[in-house]
Amino acid sequence: MSASTPAAPLLPDQPDARTRLARAAVEAFADRGFHGTTTRDISTAAGMSPAALYVHHRSKEELLYELSRLGHERVLEMVRESVARSEDPVEQLGTLVEDFVRDHAVVHTGARVINYELAALSEEHLAEIVAIRHDIDLVVRGVVDRGVAAGVFHTPDAHMTALAVLSLGIDVSRWFRDEGRWTPDEVAVHYRLLALRMVGADGGRIEP
Template sequence: MSTAEETADGEPQPWAEVTPDAARRLLVAAVEAFAERGYHATTTRDIAGRAGMSPAALYIHYKTKEELLHRISRIGHEKALDILRTAAGREGSPAERLADAVSSFVRWHAGGRTTARVVQYELDSLGPDARAEIIALRRRVDAEVRTIIEDGVAAGDFDVPDVPGTTLAVLSLCIDVARWFNVTGPRTPEMVGDLYADLVLRMVGAGT
């Protein structure tokens, strides 16, 4: 059985780094279950069942249920940070880079809504140490967006009275997509990404 980068279930696989195969199956099952019911309402029996294994098998690959959430959260945040860094590092005007960052960030939240939900909304279910690690990653996400906005202000392209506040609002807008986006709804991730890129450019006062 070869491990492809994409599976047929619509969700791209950013979990190729998780080995062995059984550990990845458990992790993918946990992402689905956490996204559907929330961390606390999900049982280890449910996770193992979705992965086609007995409840005890989970504990061969993970020490606790919380370790599963921790792993999911870290990998997810690293992927989100990677997306923003790629967009921020591209050539082009601040407006182009901001639009690119927002649309790709939104596409990730909409298309991988299952993962994004767990990553963005189950932070409080982690213990103090794991939470601190994730919060550090979030600060780097924030810095990435803030830098683009600062570049735009410095270049005279943007009109932003409150850079930290606007950065917060832009990220908040993107992240909340994971809450309301519906795969069976009328909008594709691409449509929402384009709409949001336009709205954010308006927010920073960049004329189209």
């Protein structure tokens, strides 16, 4: 099993106004949902005046879009790096899933916002995010395709399997809690084994 990639923060640890607004927006959207959050909620939580948000963003929707774009581009880069660390499809898939799941556990609040508030985006902005998600899907599907071609994976539909793997990982952000029973590393290792079992690969045995 390869060394894990530590999850990078969704947002930089900086005190500037733009970052403070972004952090406040993530917490507010996660707590109240996009439509239940006002620009005043975000600005107040950031310790700024109600008009401050409009200095940096044209609208609440644009702020959500920028958070979504930043988060999805970050995940795309991460999965590409995960796959690049090996040429073995089994190791590639296992490492990718571990990194993806660990990341969605560590930054679960932000990941939950950028994955479950997409319906609030404008048609144009949603199309951009969907395109990045498609690229992420292509990375996973490529690994599964290579495993099938090499005879180490056994799945009748690589596309559906790739979507299922990603869906499982994304859902971690919905239920994971910092004070919960399992650590991000424990969840990541377990999901690695689940993914390998899904593709029928050796190394997917889960010990009791």
